[in-house]
């Protein structure tokens with residue numbers, strides 16, 4: 377993919393190593409999240425994330441970015457409430473997002 381207002385490529389091909397401890401297929405929010413937490417929480421450093429297109433090329437780059445519990449099934453509502461709306465989780469998430477944009 378090219379940058380929106382430039383002709384420079386946003387991504388480049390990397391030469392692959394002979395082996396990795398973990399290989400993840402797909403650089404969407406799940407693949408990148410797994411890679412991030414394997415590094416942060418478990419100290420793994422030899423991880424490959426293989427993406428056939430560009431980062432976020434799938435659902436992750438096309439969604440409406442809303443955190444909510446609107447899945448209208450009896451099973452879905454408590455699942456989303458428990459996972460997304462825990463106050464501590466949400467607060468730390470917001471702080472991390474702010475730290476990326478300079479605290480604005």
Ligand SMILES: Cc1cc2nc3c(=O)[nH]c(=O)nc-3n(C[C@H](O)[C@H](O)[C@H](O)COP(=O)(O)OP(=O)(O)OC[C@H]3O[C@@H](n4cnc5c(N)ncnc54)[C@H](O)[C@@H]3O)c2cc1C
Pocket residue numbers: 401402403404405406407426427428429430431432433434435436437438439440441442443444
């Ligand atoms: C229009 C739309 C609106 C949405 N709105 C919301 C919302 O408001 N809130 C919300 O919580 N969720 C929303 N979602 C759902 C959410 O975006 C997805 O559940 C989430 O992004 C899925 O992430 P993922 O990493 O599993 O998959 P994806 O983001 O789809 O990532 C999969 C990646 O794998 C790559 N890939 C596939 N096959 C291969 C292969 N063989 N080799 C290498 N790479 C491969 C793809 O190119 C892609 O980049 C929305 C989805 C859509 C489409």
